[in-house]
Amino acid sequence: MPDGKIGAGGEHPRIYVCAGPGGVGKTTVSAALALGLAVSGRRVAVVTIDPAKRLATALGLEELGDEPHRIDERRLSAEGLQVRGELWAMTLDAKSTLDRLIGRLAPDSRSREEILGNRIYRDLSSAVAGSQELSAVAKLYELHHEGGFDTIVLDTPPSRNALDFLDAPRRLERFLGGRALSIFLGSSGIAARLIGRPTFLIFQIFARAAGVDLLGDLTAFFRSLAGTVEGLSERARGVSGLLRDPQTTSFLLISSPERDPAKEAISLRAHLEQEGMPFGGLIVNRVHLDGLGGHSPQEVEALLAPQLGQRLATRVAENLADFDVLVRRDAESIAHLAGAVGDQQPTLIPQLAEDVQDIDSLARVASHLIG
Ligand SMILES: Nc1ncnc2c1ncn2[C@@H]1O[C@H](COP(=O)(O)OP(=O)(O)OP(=O)(O)O)[C@@H](O)[C@H]1O
Numbered sequence: 007m008p009d010g011k012i013g014a015g016g017e018h019p020r021i022y023v024c025a026g027p028g029g030v031g032k033t034t035v036s037a038a039l040a041l042g043l044a045v046s047g048r049r050v051a052v053v054t055i056d057p058a059k060r061l062a063t064a065l066g067l068e069e070l071g072d073e074p075h076r077i078d079e080r081r082l083s084a085e086g087l088q089v090r091g092e093l094w095a096m097t098l099d100a101k102s103t104l105d106r107l108i109g110r111l112a113p114d115s116r117s118r119e120e121i122l123g124n125r126i127y128r129d130l131s132s133a134v135a136g137s138q139e140l141s142a143v144a145k146l147y148e149l150h151h152e153g154g155f156d157t158i159v160l161d162t163p164p165s166r167n168a169l170d171f172l173d174a175p176r177r178l179e180r181f182l183g184g185r186a187l188s189i190f191l192g193s194s195g196i197a198a199r200l201i202g203r204p205t206f207l208i209f210q211i212f213a214r215a216a217g218v219d220l221l222g223d224l225t226a227f228f229r230s231l232a233g234t235v236e237g238l239s240e241r242a243r244g245v246s247g248l249l250r251d252p253q254t255t256s257f258l259l260i261s262s263p264e265r266d267p268a269k270e271a272i273s274l275r276a277h278l279e280q281e282g283m284p285f286g287g288l289i290v291n292r293v294h295l296d297g298l299g300g301h302s303p304q305e306v307e308a309l310l311a312p313q314l315g316q317r318l319a320t321r322v323a324e325n326l327a328d329f330d331v332l333v334r335r336d337a338e339s340i341a342h343l344a345g346a347v348g349d350q351q352p353t354l355i356p357q358l359a360e361d362v363q364d365i366d367s368l369a370r371v372a373s374h375l376i377g
């Protein structure tokens with residue numbers, strides 16, 4: 007990656023957001039980038055989301071809750087890595103991050119208990135799809151303001167639509183400033199009048215049938231939430247600003263060379279532009295790089311025959327020729343992708359023979375991200 011994308015400009019705290027379609031290697035690249043930056047001297051925190059089990063083990067993430075945890079230098083030096091900075095890692099448990107946030111923002115312990123114990127909150131907060139994005143956003147705010155890190159690398163959730171994440175702060179703001187909330191913040195009598203009689207009746211019938219007071223629950227929930235609204239709004243606005251500040255944040259667009267992810271990456275790039283989110287560069291992961299290296303199969307065969315013998319040389323040349331099809335397909339896709347997102351020097355990470363699940367293979371990925 008050329009200077010200026012990653013690594014340069016040490017005077018500002020930097021936030022790298024690894025965004026991209028599902029399954030292309032966002033979590034892998036986030037962890038590798040953080041490792042590489044720590045090796046080169048930064049104090050880095052990486053926030054990963056649902057890392058594969060073996061990767062979590064490799065990073066010592068299994069034992070901890072959702073606070074950053076420093077990775078033991080001995081673990082890294084055992085792999086031959088000289089870390090000049092510090093590597094901190096955490097994984098986001100959507101629900102408990104939200105619980106803690108509410109815990110901190112609630113004006114008093116009674117409203118905190120009310121919120122956390124409320125059935126609706128429990129359902130709401132365990133609907134992980136939405137709250138994971140909110141949690142990531144809340145955590146980012148916290149780490150940036152209180153963590154004392156030079157660099158934060160933020161992985162993004164495997165949303166069906168990679169854009170969900172970008173919209174999370176705004177959705178939260180909209181919800182907090184919206185009508186639904188102000189209705190429920192009134193008394194239940196007012197709520198009943200405002201939400202309209204038919205709905206109110208449905209609530210009552212439901213309450214009788216199920217033996218639960220849904221409206222009462224809702225009202226209590228939103229009323230106890232009222233005290234925390236200001237804090238949540240402030241965070242949502244703060245994060246919206248942070249994500250748009252080119253002095254601070256850089257969005258790295260991760261894709262694979264495959265057709266569908268590449269298409270999604272291109273539309274994500276357009277969305278970043280629209281939203282005024284600073285684009286830091288394209289990273290294409292799982293690229294097939296070494297095929298015949300521009301030679302014909304016959305040339306490769308002739309080159310290998312003295313060492314391997316004729317029969318083996320023929321087999322190897324055939325295999326490389328098959329692989330070459332993928333190499334050329336990837337090269338075409340990358341050229342198209344690079345043109346479409348406006349980064350003519352994308353960073354390429356090769357397809358490794360195995361999953362990236364230990365420090366050693368993370369370091370190999372990192373070496374392609376940071377010279
Ligand atoms: N360069 C690579 N070579 C080989 N395997 C890779 C490479 N990069 C990632 N992988 C593997 O691909 C799988 C998916 O990677 P990863 O979990 O990082 O993707 P993701 O974008 O975070 O997925 P999700 O959208 O589900 O969160 C993992 O098993 C990982 O080890």
Ligand SMILES: [Mg+2]
Nearest residue numbers: 032033055164
């Ligand atoms: Mg992931």
